[in-house]
């Protein structure tokens with residue numbers, strides 16, 4: 171005999187419920203990120219052309235991410251210094267991130283930084299220009315290191331050394347990704363500001379359309395610091411949250427001949443950007459810029475439906491050509507990438 175479902179049972183049977191948050195996995199995100207950086211550096215990702223200079227930089231960053239992975243593996247549960255359950259409950263009650271970056275760093279922080287520099291010794295041996303950078307970082311005392319970490323988190327580019335900043339940012343990523351991976355989903359609230367990471371309060375580096383399981387086809391914003399991913403509906407500005415004037419821009423990698431052949435219809439001549447930028451429905455949808463004509467900002471979106479191995483931070487870093495084109499078209503980059511810094515003078 172069949173019975174009628176109780177209230178609440180129906181919701182639990184609803185397999186279309188959107189997972190609102192994807193915490194970083196227990197083994198971190200750095201192994202996959204390093205592999206993706208190497209693939210991008212080798213020019214093996216269609217849709218993301220890479221210059222020789224950028225390729226060299228991506229290879230160096232792949233070694234830095236390898237070092238992050240090694241440090242991540244060395245950490246214990248206790249190193250995470252998660253807040254106690256009362257503090258977690260309070261944060262959830264007030265819709266505050268449970269691990270805010272503004273709070274004091276756990277005791278393991280300087281050790282993480284030291285370990286990262288140690289794992290980079292072989293990298294520096296093959297890159298002499300790196301030796302003075304790492305030596306200067308190694309010489310920092312605890313106070314100077316904390317001041318530098320504060321500058322990196324506040325993105326004070328006017329005082330930061332662009333060569334040093336990626337290494338400090340990388341160490342902070344290890345610490346916060348480790349802590350985030352130890353949280354339970356139930357301890358993370360929904361924030362009022364949908365554009366900030368609900369775990370640590372940082373900004374997203376890019377967004378990603380995921381496939382597989384319950385996340386199928388949903389778009390997530392990827393935290394620049396702790397690698398948590400939180401859901402935001404597609405076709406919505408991840409900066410001002412408006413949705414009326416969103417467009418997608420990609421790099422067109424076709425040859426001049428291919429472009430000429432497809433542009434032979436009269437209409438395309440009226441679109442000055444059509445040779446370099448394509449609106450939606452372009453086959454090259456692995457990475458695109460989501461532009462907003464309300465706030466004139468853009469943030470990149472990678473799509474796992476078009477390349478299973480996309481990694482938001484790595485793909486963002488490697489697609490500087492897209493940044494140039496979209497910036498020339500009048501949009502401002504909403505994200506920073508923790509692995510690439512520019513000095514204020516540049």
Ligand SMILES: [Zn+2]
Pocket residue numbers: 367368369370371372393394395396397398
């Ligand atoms: Zn975060």
Ligand SMILES: [Zn+2]
Pocket residue numbers: 407408409410411412462463464465466467
């Ligand atoms: Zn906007």
